[in-house]
Amino acid sequence: MFKSMLILGIETSCDETAASVVQDGEKILSNVILSQLVHQKYGGVVPELASREHIKSLVPVTQKALDDAKITLDDIDGIAVTHGPGLVGSLLMGLTFAKSVAFSKNKLLIGVNHLEGHLFSNFLEHEKFSPPFICLIISGGHTLLVYVKDKGQYELLGQTLDDAAGEAFDKVASLLNLGYPGGPLLDKTAQAGDRNFVKFPRGMLKPAKSRSACGGEDNFNFSFSGLKTAVALYVQKLSESEKQKHLADICASFQEAVVDVLVGKSIKAADEKNCKRIAMAGGVACNSRLRERLKDRASVLGIDIFYPSPLLCTDNAAMIAAVGDFRLSKGEKSEYNLKAVPYLKL
Numbered sequence: 001m002f003k004s005m006l007i008l009g010i011e012t013s014c015d016e017t018a019a020s021v022v023q024d025g026e027k028i029l030s031n032v033i034l035s036q037l038v039h040q041k042y043g044g045v046v047p048e049l050a051s052r053e054h055i056k057s058l059v060p061v062t063q064k065a066l067d068d069a070k071i072t073l074d075d076i077d078g079i080a081v082t083h084g085p086g087l088v089g090s091l092l093m094g095l096t097f098a099k100s101v102a103f104s105k106n107k108l109l110i111g112v113n114h115l116e117g118h119l120f121s122n123f124l125e126h127e128k129f130s131p132p133f134i135c136l137i138i139s140g141g142h143t144l145l146v147y148v149k150d151k152g153q154y155e156l157l158g159q160t161l162d163d164a165a166g167e168a169f170d171k172v173a174s175l176l177n178l179g180y181p182g183g184p185l186l187d188k189t190a191q192a193g194d195r196n197f198v199k200f201p202r203g204m205l206k207p208a209k210s211r212s213a214c215g216g217e218d219n220f221n222f223s224f225s226g227l228k229t230a231v232a233l234y235v236q237k238l239s240e241s242e243k244q245k246h247l248a249d250i251c252a253s254f255q256e257a258v259v260d261v262l263v264g265k266s267i268k269a270a271d272e273k274n275c276k277r278i279a280m281a282g283g284v285a286c287n288s289r290l291r292e293r294l295k296d297r298a299s300v301l302g303i304d305i306f307y308p309s310p311l312l313c314t315d316n317a318a319m320i321a322a323v324g325d326f327r328l329s330k331g332e333k334s335e336y337n338l339k340a341v342p343y344l345k346l
Contacts, residue, residue: 080324
């Protein structure tokens with residue numbers, strides 16, 4: 001008789017302390033995420049403070065995940081933990097905790113790549129979703145285009161050469177004094193603005209020559225540093241009253257520049273790989289304008305678009321547990337000398 005597998009996922013790559021229990025890599029029994037509020041007054045994540053908050057939160061967050069799933073540590077089959085990429089101090093907190101629990105309870109341990117976790121979030125959300133597909137992973141720390149041939153088989157098509165898309169959103173939001181976290185606030189402000197008010201640069205994107213090609217240079221890399229600088233220079237020329245008057249217009253113009261690049265490169269990648277599915281993952285996948293534009297462009301070409309619910313777009317442990325189930329089912333496991341790798345590649 002088939003025995004169901006229960007995996008406890010632990011995620012501490014940045015400023016979310018998360019734990020989740022996932023059954024057979026598909027069914028989420030619990031998914032607890034504690035976002036650290038201590039960083040708000042600094043306008044960004046302070047690594048040392050993030051590590052300290054993880055120390056305080058890991059035990060209660062994990063216990064709640066077990067309670068919500070109505071199980072104990074004795075019931076789980078393995079522990080999946082993020083070991084990179086991310087803030088090294090934060091990663092070490094989760095790793096040390098997961099190793100300790102695995103050792104004390106004699107459970108299997110598996111280290112998980114945070115980026116593969118984001119990629120797997122769509123498998124948790126959509127029952128009939130399957131490879132091959134193009135995956136656009138977009139968050140505060142990462143911007144990648146990946147061709148997913150199958151689970152565990154990835155071809156990195158392109159990535160950011162400087163700032164990630166989410167980082168650009170947060171820094172421009174900070175520049176405009178919108179608050180923290182900046183991405184969602186900028187998205188909301190932009191909805192009332194004129195997207196054509198300022199023609200900000202589209203980094204590494206050329207005008208489309210045809211509908212099928214969808215524009216872009218000969219590679220799928222990204223660059224948002226120049227766009228961020230362009231916004232800063234533009235805002236410097238404005239008086240405070242002018243900035244407030246056109247705040248929504250500036251947000252909408254900036255957002256449209258980012259979206260143009262993300263959509264153009266994603267569609268072009270799908271076209272080159274003859275792929276009829278595009279998936280988004282990561283925090284920026286929640287952006288309303290990005291979802292709207294990508295769906296509109298894709299529908300013309302007969303491409304299906306997938307993205308997770310907001311809870312699974314953010315850093316969460318359910319996606320880590322799902323990858324852990326996949327890896328453990330293949331016979332993989334990690335030893336107790338597993339290290340934190342802050343710049344781990346997919």
